[in-house]
Amino acid sequence: MITRHVLTIPASGRRVHYRKCGSGPLLLMVHQSPRSSAEYERLMREWSAHFTCVAPDTPGFGQSDPLPGEPEIADFADALDEFLAALGVETCAAYGFHSGGIILVTALKRHPERFSGLAIGGYAIWTEEEMRIFGDSYLPPFRPSSYGEHLTWLWNRMLEQSWFFPWFDIRDEARLSVAHTDVGRVNAAVMEMLDAGDAYRAGYGAVLRAPRDIPAPESITAPVLITAYQGDPLCAHIERLGDMPPNWHAHAVATPAEHEAESLAFLRRHATDAPALIAEDANEGWLTIGEGLIHWRGERDAERMVLQAPANELTDPGPNEVAIDVPGHGLSSDFADMEDAIEAARDALGARHIAWPQVPQGDPDLLYPDLAPDRYGSHLLRAWSAARAEALFRPWYAADKDHALPVDSAALDPEAIARRARARLRAGGAARRFHKLLIDRTGDPA
Template sequence: MTITRHFVDVGSRRVHYRRSGTGPVLLMVHQSPRSSAEYEPLMRDWSSRFTCIAPDTPGFGRSDPFDDPEAPIETFADSLVAFLDAIGIDRVAAYGFHSGGIILVNALKRHPARFTALAIGGYAIWTESERRIFSEGYLPPFRPLTYGEHLTWAWNRILEQTWFFPWFAVEPATRMSVAHADPARVDSTIRDLLDSGDAYRTGYGAVLRAARDIPAPGEPTAPVLISAYAGDPLQDHIDRLGTLPPDWTARKVATPAEHQRESLEHVAHHAVAGPDHLGEAVDEGFVHVAAAGFDGLIHWKGARGATLTVHGPGRALELVRDAALAIDLPGHGLSDPWPDVPPSEAAPWRDVIETAARALDASEIAYEAAPQGDPELLFPALDPDRFGAYLTRAWSIVRAGHFFSPWYAAEAGAAVDFDPADVAPDRLAIEHRALIRSSAAREWLIARRQMEE
């Protein structure tokens, strides 16, 4: 089932969300520090029965953060309801895992008329000693550093959160049964963390500080199912829930598949239809492009009808300064990758660009300059590896690229002028994010040079 992507304005903030399927609506709220991307496999499965809608919560994925870094759980809950207002949904069934469940339970408490049912994967009930432990070490600042040292920390922190809980308590008593060392799995979370930056502490902090929001035993509410599978550190918290309201159920299950199956059946009994059309921003979104072997979504931003600026290899539209209209090419930024090996011929790239330009009514097409140098050396493979070295390798590339052209020629004859402001860590972080997302940079460079001949 196809998953589409959209942006919508919620007050002064821009929110990114994913959508798939048809039928009654199911709202899906992700955990921290992830984004709606983590639900793509589940959306493909569940969209045979629902219209699945998964927003990036504030400060995660590609949704704008709150101005207040200490925003409480109530602010996240209210923003979720404001998102429903913005896309035109009145009442909805919802699913949330871990942090997503905490937000949903608070939203149900504050806005009971908006939810027909909730299915929750693990609901945390922290003791005071646990809260103290978390407040002391769970959420250290995450800020880019000059030489990319923050990336080494990020890789190991995300990897070892499946080895120990909490991740920083490295001792035999805290070992987990779900440990892994899968580079692709770590990379998917790392990408979300790089999108959030230090804003990850706002969302995570809100759920860690959240009070127990379960209604009193006799209080009527929409039906809620809380379940947790073996290996989930919150499974033991099922025993901490106490007496629940009449329409609430909590149970331990054996596997993630069992948790998902029971959650699906629970919300299926209570989901209701939504509107035919959902709200979207007018100056940013995704267009479907089918051309020259590419069949996917192209991210765009700006004013339809303006000159379309196409970014250079290894970059993204967010790096194109002063563009009235820009796109992310396939295998770059937020656009879909090429379905197979990216082409290095000019014709397929030109066809995709011109098709996107027509869809956006672009008046003309302009191109960023392409870098000089050997394509193989300019854009080496940056596949995730067991130790996360690809992250620091990419950081060194974007940093050196401000001092030398080509970046790999670190010698006096290749030195270029630069603005010190451009190598500030916060700016390099944006370039770094673009580079590690560029799965087709080398091929686009070769094709771009052909277009100039």
């Protein structure tokens, strides 16, 4: 199964979140922007028969801390080198798709000793005219607005970026052949953007600005394979690569499956024999409970294990405490039996007792509206509306003078509403089930 870990880089204190799966030689997998390592979960399961697949969230994406200032592509390449050093990895093979590949090629040039071979899915060589078209339009600021208007933009941007490239260029000439309306895929990308926030512009912008300087033909580097499939907007860029070192090879393929098969075969030929040495922080991680994961933070063997209220995410625990994301909430997997999973987490963490939250005031069937993703992204606005109203009324759906709360400007700050809305979206129907579990435990319907 895929496990999840947090590792703090000693020199900078920057936290890196990564996924791991499989056994054997280590394969580093670097995701595209503005995604996270979650996009590789299927591929990690498939390739785990051959490798220990390790996929970090690039700085500023997923659950990894951003880089300070205004980083460029060299900073992202150096961050990757720091991560491998902190893991204890001297040399490994690596795979990257689109911007992940650009980061890897830069890392190969700056830290050649780290890599035994790279397999790249699409490598962009932009013309000056294409860069002019991108301009500032491709990476607009992404900041929460008071009434959630940004969510309408976000849903449609993520939906239509498989229809047109660039996503804002709505012309027949810019249409893509891989258009889809896969609600699950769109929602996954939306949730990753909600995690990254405006930091997405730093990572994505560094990739777009990066110089496309393939090493000179006489250069000696680790071998590199670049492939792109029909329908990928970077497939045409294969012809733009020009002369390359003798152990670099690039060509177009017909399908994504062919790209993955060729990449796997190449990586197996160039993998190192060194075993994977996995490091992680001692005060945060994920517990493996059956087939699921429970996210935790704090002190093992603490006096109390603290649970958050339904539709919330864990907060930093106090002294002699450990906190978990309740099953189905935050960064924890969902479980059919929440209470059993919570007890198993307490046992695994060595906490002496559980600090259960109070039963929230209100009818659980009204407190937690259906947030299943739909074709139009309306679930995002339902979550935002509830998250905004809960700062003004208790319960939030009873919008009248008898249930009004004193106005709290901090709770109405768009960033605060955004955090609460994201927590609701992550919890979905698990929030209602947890509320009812609290009622069952106490007999108090609040």
